[in-house]
Amino acid sequence: MEKYNKTNGKVLPLDRANVDTDQIIPAKYLKRVERTGFGQYLFDAWRKLPDGTPNPEFILNDDRYNGATILVAGPNFGSGSSREHAPWALNDYGFRTIIAPSFADIFRNNCFQNGMLPIVLDQAIIDKIIEKSSKNPDYSLTVDLESGVISDSEELTIEFTIDSFKKHCLLEGLDDIGLTLSEESMIKNFESRHVIS
Amino acid sequence: MGKTLFDKIWDEHVVVQDIDKPSLLYIDLHLIHEVTSPQAFDGLRDTNRKVRRPELTIATVDHNVPTKDRHLPIADQISRTQIEYLDRNVKEFGITYYGMNSAGQGIVHVIGPEQGYTQPGKTIVCGDSHTSTHGAFGALAFGIGTSEVEHVLATQCLRQSKPKTMEVRVDGTLPFGVTAKDIILGVIGQIGVDGAVGHVIEYTGEAIRSLSMEGRMTVCNMSIEAGGRAGMIAPDETTYEYLKGRPHCPKGRNFDKAIEKWDQYKSDPDAEYDKVVIINAEDLAPFVTWGTNPGMVAKITDSVPNPDSFELESQQLAGQKALEYMQLNAGTPITDIPLDRVFIGSCTNSRIEDLRAAAEVVKGYKVSETVNAMVVPGSFKVKEKAEKEGLDRIFKESGFEWRDAGCSMCLGMNPDILSPGERCASTSNRNFEGRQGPGGLTHLVSPQMAAAAAIQGTFVDIRDWSFR
Ligand code: SF4
Helix, strand or coil, X not given: CCCCCEEEEEEEEECCCCCEHHHHCCHHHCCCCCCCCCHHHCCHHHHECCCCCECCCCHHHCHHHCCCCEEEECCCECECCCCCHHHHHHHHHCCCXXXXXXXXXXXXXXXXXXXXXXXXXXXXXXXXXXXXXXXXXCCEEEEECXXXXXXXXXXXXXXXCCCHHHHHHHHHCCCHHHHHHCCHHHHHHHHHHCCCC | CCCCHHHHHHHHHXXXXXXXXXXXXXXXXXXXXXXXXXXXXXXXXXXXXXXCCHHHEEEECCCCCCCCCCCCCCCCHHHHHHHHHHHHHHHHHCCEXXXXXXXXXXXXXXXXXHCCCCCCCCEEEEXXXXXXXXXXXXXXXXXXXXXXXHHHHHHCEEEECCCEEEEEEEECCCCCCCCHHHHHHHHHHHHCCCCCCCEEEEEECHHHHCCCHHHHHHHHHHHHHHCCCEEECCCCHHHHHHHCCCCCCCCHHHHHHHHHHHCCCCCCCCCCCCEEEEEEHHHCCCEEECCCCCCCEEECCCECCCHHHCCCHHHXXXXXXXXXXXXXXXXXXXHHCECXXXXXXXXXXXXXXXXXXXXXXHCCCCCCCCCEEEECCCEHHHHHHHXXXXXXXXXXXXXXXXXXXXXXXXXXXXXXXXXXXXXXXECCCCCCCXXXXXXXXXXXXXXXHHHHHHHHCECCCHHHCCCC
16 A cells, blocks of 8 residues: 655645545546546536536536545535545545545445545535635645645644554555454454354 | 443453543444445545455445336436446445346335344444435444545444434333334434434334334334434343344354343443433323424324424524425314325335235225325335235225335435425335435425325324224
8 A cells, every 4th residue: 555644735725525435536437447447537526517518517527626635525525335446546636635624434435445535624624625725726736744744835834643453554554464464363363262153 | 330332342442542542443234335435446446455354244225226117227327327336336346246237126224134144243334324214123333424434444344433322212112003103203303313413322112122023113213313323222031032043144053042141231220321221101192203204203193294393593594494494374173285296115115014004904995096195115025025025916996006125215316316396205214305306395204104105195193093
């Protein structure tokens, strides 16, 4: 897994609540058997008009936000289906950092598994970030995982917390499975006394 | 302080508890399907890892499979590839498989219980959010992503932070016409689609106890729609009665012994939950969703709400967007909403009891000329049983299509999808934008309500239905 340390990137403000994984990537694109190549289908239904042409109203189609790497969204982001294709699509498109007031549990787990950083901030701060970035498409944030601080070039400096183990894994780019397998003797031990009917 | 049902199962499955790491939890049963597993098996191959306990993993195909003309090759090349991948992977890694033409094939959450793999006290995972269904048996069952699928395959364990607990108690007796589906829609309507985030829900109370296993599965199934990590119900006689004689359950004396153990899986009287929600069954009614998430529900006797009346500005905005997408106007009585399609199926409501309930409603009536209706049994076993009982004839005579088992129009990965603008009464669990096909308009309801709507061509209050 790629290490995550510090990032500076342009913000894409997506001011919606309960963005579900069916929106992040619709079911018809889940048929691929690879982990890659899903970025082109990110928010597919919102990006396109019924006739298939780009929807000019949807922010991802606004060229001024090209190259954004930090997605900032409303509460309960990533609800619904457990499809890891959702974080794969976001990552593939370029969003490795996602900031929201809250995340759905499985989605958040899936992000960590892919070296992506889901950050929870207060709604009030998110509102401020969304406002700034809506006014100024070049608005960017610096996210420092090690110190747990997000800042912009103006007055904003805000701390965020992240589970210490998850943080450690992200910083080191650790392989979760390898780590568990290193506890093999404990697993064996457990298995010897655990009966499954 | 006593322990909750959740605590008991959790504690029994902790393999390692380091202070600086989430718990390493042992997994008793791992279910897999074709959509969320191919990348996991590739991961194993890339790293030269094996499946640690292949006998604890069960596979089936459900999301992609066509629900008719199974004897023909699958037309969609990519769907076919995904299924062939699973065919190959289970062979290579030695995993029990209910393949497309197996007599036991079906939706993964229907066949686990049906075959008796799902049992009280187990930890159960699957690369699918509706794994919460299995909690109906007093198991701790939750959905995971593909990387975690790979992790479980390789280690039979998962690293998990301990969730909080939430009791949802439904007191009283369910009124006539109010089903398990209405309980859970009512719960989500009340606590919201993120009301249980970070929590495992335990459903308790008289109304829950009175439910059959099918009903309990319907309730637990949609825990995820309230944001819950899992949903569970303590096992009792109803549970044991359902499990008795299932192919993969203990038999004879061993079954009696198993019951002795299973009986411990209930919350102690003095156990405390992090959150408690109390609902009175008498306040529930048949529900219909009007919006684009399962929390946007109305009683059948109500009208489409006016988003301006919502408390928060964000809710008003979401409500307006939802109405726009759903092509509905505030104030329209729910019973005036006309339908184009009816779908009876999905892991929420495709079990034998659901089909019986729907058949009872439609018997002797014809599906409205404006409606195209279909029934998709949850598994081949369900289909077989329904046919033995003659339910297929009732449906077909009414004008329903009678299909083979799978997820079908619940998510539209196979050819069963809504066309843009088509409005559907569906017994599934998600009414997200485009869930049943791009531009499709989904209303979630119980099987009885879906059945009656198919006949009437609009929603009807099942409590007034003439079969009564
Ligand atoms: S029936 Fe629907 S919700 Fe259930 S497993 Fe299949 S796609 Fe998922």
